[in-house]
Amino acid sequence: MPPFSYEMHEMAHLAVVPARIASHVAQTWWKSPANPLSYTAFGRNLVASAEVFERLTRRYHKPGFGFNFTMVGDEAVPINERIVWERPFCQLRHFQRPFEPPLAEPQPKLLIVAPMSGHHATLLRGTVEAFLPYYDVYVTDWVDARTIPVSVGKFDLDDYIDYLISICKLLSKEQDGVPLHTLGVCQPAVPLIAAVALMEAADSPHVPASMTLMGGPIDTRRSPTKVNLLAQERGGAWFRRHCICAVPYGYQGAGRDVYPGFLQLAGFMAMNIDRHVNAHFELFNHLIEGDGDSAEKHREFYDEYLSVMDLTAEFYLQTVDLVFVRHALPDGHMRHRGVKVDLSAIRRVALLTVEGENDDISGIGQTSAAHDLCRNIPRSMKADYLQSKVGHYGVFNGSRFRNQIAPRIREFHRSEASVKPSAASLTLVKSS
Structure with a gap:
């Protein structure tokens, strides 16, 4: 660079x-x-x-989630968005429903771990919206590294895992029998499963009832994509030389080494440049034709997609090295602050993996590899689902996510498999 x-x-x-x-x-x-x-x-x-x-x-600046209410049955229920936990690099947002009926049964908690991969957590707006009627929803809202002064210190993958452990402890401390489910979308699959493994190894009482991993790079040697092959070919040193910049003066984080969001966005768009060019030609035609609805859909998508954030250099480089170059997690060599991350320690947490047939970021089998590695989770507490006709984005957003994937996740949480070993109600196969 x-x-x-x-x-x-x-x-x-x-x-x-x-x-x-x-x-x-x-x-x-x-x-x-x-x-x-x-x-x-x-x-x-x-x-x-x-x-x-x-x-x-x-x-493009960071948009808000913008939820004012959700529909529970035929009733509109107000939503209050609150920050309930905060660290320099993350805010935990709670979508609270303050006016629940007095005798209503408490809903299970759902922690959605948003990816720290260049886009803001609001990219998961559709994911959050799909679960709001059924869960007490929390989401990790990662902070743009260019806004954090150098004096605050570093943030790497070890810190990320520590944050997740702290959040699980917070949300499970006083559950009163209400289960906590966790869901990691894409990049968080690795730190989430590592955090659960470390908690299980320590016999923590705060482990969640389940973890759902969606389109995540557990083992990138399976069905490698262009992204995986590039990382393997170039190695971590190349990324350090060509992808790391210092935040310029004018920002609070001036001088901090980061992987800029605009580079990540450029890489994503280059993978499907024809699609993005055609989308803007279509916008031009919609505007000429007066097709306001189609033009507005374009604006809504790209207002979100083109809003990006910077990642700390140490987090980005450590992730590239451990996950994409050395494959430390599936090879059993990953360590967290000197302690081995042993996925075989996981025994009480149900596991659901979700993949997309046309995912060009995390290929088929990369996420489901978690089942082989978590060998001490009873088979009755495991399930895998492959959604046909969706790419990476469609795994966690869009009509197929709302109508096919989200209901299966809810069913997995409702099944006995998310609480104790039993005959699995789900042995999920490729969707038709």
Whole structure:
């Protein structure tokens, strides 16, 4: 990575500000009802061009979850979003329902561990929304590393695991018989299963009732994707040289070494560049045709997808080295602060793995590898599910997630397998 590359990225944003201002002025004038040309094809083309240009050059800030209520049956139940636990690099958000009926049965707790991989936790908005009617939901909201002063200290994979152990202790401390279920989406599959293994090895009373791992890189040697092969080919030293930058002055985290979110986003988009180019051509056409609903769906998706955060260099490099280069977890060599992470120690926590047939980030078998490694979990407490016709994003979002994957997760939690060994109600196979 050339020196000052982060500064060059910031300068590029500043350089287009005059053009963005001119584009905004033009867009306002050409779509004004007072301008008779706004009703012409020429005017609509100019307005569409101005919006596409503005969206391609803007800086996307972190959006909010925006939940005000959820539907429980036919009743709208208010939602209060609160931060119930906080550390420098993470906030635990609770979607509280303050007006439950007095005699209502307490709902199980669900901890959704969001990925720390460049996007904000709000990328899981659809995941959270699908579970709100059925669970008392919590989600890890990771903090953008460029906003954290260097004086706060480092954050690596060991710290990530410590955070998860602390959160499990907090949520299971006074359950009164209410089970705690955990769900790790993509990257958190490794730290989540490691945290559970360490708690089990210590005979902790705070282990969750279950863990659901979705599209996670437990063993990236199985069905390796382009991402896996690149990491294996280049090695950790290459990523240190080419992907790590210092946060520039102007941010609270100035001087902190990070893996910038814009690099991660560029990598994701490059994998499917045709799809993203076509999406913006379609936006242009929707705007010209006056198809407001389709244009709004595009805006909602890309407002989220293009909003990214920086990762601490030590977390990113340690993850690349342990998970993608050395395969330390499946090989039995992973350690947490000098203590071996032994997945065979897990015996009380039910395990569900979920994979997507067309996942180009975590290939088929990479997540389900956890079943072989967690050999002391009774078979009656294990299940695997392969969802057809979905890619990586579809594993945790979209219609197939809502209609097929989420109900199976709820059923797994309701089954006896999530509490004690029994005849498994789920031996899940590929969905039709």
